[in-house]
Amino acid sequence: MGMIGKVEVSNPEKVLFPGMGITKRDIIGYYIRIAPRMLPWLAGRPVVQNRFPDGIDHPGFFEKNAPRETPNWVTLSPHLTETDRKMVNYIVCDNADTLIWLANLAAIEFNITLSQANDPESPDFALFDIDPEPPAALKETVQVALALDEFLEGLGIRGYIKTSGKKGLHIVVPLKPGYTFRQVRNFVHATGRLLARDLGVVVSEFSRSREPGTVFVDYLQNAAWKTMACPYSLRPVQGAPVSCPLSREEVTPSLNPQDFNIRTVISRTKDPWKGIFEDRQDIPVR
Numbered sequence: 001m002g003m004i005g006k007v008e009v010s011n012p013e014k015v016l017f018p019g020m021g022i023t024k025r026d027i028i029g030y031y032i033r034i035a036p037r038m039l040p041w042l043a044g045r046p047v048v049q050n051r052f053p054d055g056i057d058h059p060g061f062f063e064k065n066a067p068r069e070t071p072n073w074v075t076l077s078p079h080l081t082e083t084d085r086k087m088v089n090y091i092v093c094d095n096a097d098t099l100i101w102l103a104n105l106a107a108i109e110f111n112i113t114l115s116q117a118n119d120p121e122s123p124d125f126a127l128f129d130i131d132p133e134p135p136a137a138l139k140e141t142v143q144v145a146l147a148l149d150e151f152l153e154g155l156g157i158r159g160y161i162k163t164s165g166k167k168g169l170h171i172v173v174p175l176k177p178g179y180t181f182r183q184v185r186n187f188v189h190a191t192g193r194l195l196a197r198d199l200g201v202v203v204s205e206f207s208r209s210r211e212p213g214t215v216f217v218d219y220l221q222n223a224a225w226k227t228m229a230c231p232y233s234l235r236p237v238q239g240a241p242v243s244c245p246l247s248r249e250e251v252t253p254s255l256n257p258q259d260f261n262i263r264t265v266i267s268r269t270k271d272p273w274k275g276i277f278e279d280r281q282d283i284p285v286r
Contacts, residue, residue, distance in 0.1 A: 004028070005097045006073060009104050016055045016106060017240050022262060027234065028103045030262050035096045037271060038232040042099070044116050046077050046090035048227050049107035056108065056236045066091050067105070074098050077117035079225070092117050108236045111227035115181075120224050126184045126283065127228050128171040128191070129164070129218035136213045138167070139253050140201050144215045145169045146251060147199055151191065157281055160273050163257040165235035165243035170228065176280040183285040185222040192217030231273065234262060247272035 002009065012025035031038070052060035066076055066089040075092040093099050093110070102110070114125045128148060132141045145161060148171055152159045159171040175184070192204030201215050209216040221228055229235065229243040244260035250272075 004032070004100050006071070007097060007100045007104055009100075014055075014106075016052060016108065017238070018055055018057050019238065020240060022240055024104070024106065026262065027106075027108060028100055030234065030266060031099050031103045032096065033266050034232045035099055038110075038230065039094070039096065039099065040277065041112060041230050041232070042093040042110065044092065044094065044118070045112045046079070046117050046120070046225070047093050047102075047230070048111040049091070049102055049105070050109035050111065050236060051105055051107050052236055053106045056238070060108070060236060062111075063107075064088050064090060071101065074101065079120065090117070108234050110230040110233040112230045113225060113227055114184075114222065115224065121181065122177065123179055123181050123184045123222065124175050124177070124280075126173040126175055126188055127221050128159070128173075128188055129168060129216075129221055129228070130171065131164075131168040131209070131216045131218055133210055133212055133214050133216065136201060136215050138255060138257070140213075140215050141167070141169055142251055142253055142255055144195070144199060144202055144217065145171060148191070148195055148217065149248070149251075151195060155284065157283060158279060160245065160276055161248070161251055162231055162243055162245045162273075163241070163260050165229055165233065165241045165257065165260075166237060167257070169251075170243070172228075172276075173283065174276050174280050176282055179283070179285065181223050184283070185219050187283050187285055188217075188219035188222050192219060232265065244268075245271070245273040 014024045048064050075094050077090040077092050079088045114123045130145050149159050162170050196202040196204045203214045203216050233243050235241050239258045240262040242260050242265045
């Protein structure tokens with residue numbers, strides 16, 4: 001594969017998704033082709049990459065701190081942690097070369113913060129993470145997502161739906177400036193509680209999130225330095241699914257997240273989240 005931009009690609013034929021024959025070459029190729037849609041989400045935000053150097057059938061690891069071999073052309077965002085007072089140099093993937101470089105490190109999955117690197121305590125997105133617990137499955141997840149979307153619409157709020165890339169769905173709300181994470185987290189939590197009153201399948205408290213047959217409306221990622229799967233990121237599970245933005249018309253009981261994968265997402269011609277960065281909204285807070 002040789003040089004791609006600034007990156008010398010190593011071991012391009014290494015299989016990272018066994019059983020599917022998906023190689024590092026395939027993953028780099030996917031990220032090159034999806035970069036125009038993915039980079040606007042990565043640019044300006046700290047990223048936590050999930051690396052699988054030996055493939056997804058071996059343990060991977062999350063990496064916050066830039067590795068020692070990070071090139072000097074990669075943008076870094078230093079952060080002093082509050083708990084142990086250690087400096088973490090987050091990577092900001094603000095160009096295609098950095099995206100290729102990370103993919104060459106077998107970074108299969110990209111997770112982004114809900115705030116910008118230059119203002120990490122100020123959220124610019126709210127996240128509703130809709131997560132089913134078996135035997136609840138996608139049918140129940142879609143039911144909850146549509147009910148939540150309708151509830152938000154009643155408040156004059158437009159939510160944007162995507163597959164998580166695993167078993168759940170995400171609804172993302174772009175925010176106007178000025179909110180704190182505490183306000184956003186309380187809003188998402190309160191919305192989940194209200195939804196739980198109307199839908200018996202919904203739980204809104206973490207203490208109940210593992211109850212069989214329920215769907216948890218998770219609010220906990222709405223915090224500084226917490227992350228969500230970046231739109232268009234691959235997820236490190238069989239099938240090579242993608243956390244894929246959806247149109248409302250696609251959110252039906254027949255929805256199958258595995259249909260949105262490394263081989264299919266690239267051919268989607270329409271961007272159902274077009275204009276999301278300009279659609280900043282207000283939410284009710286106390």
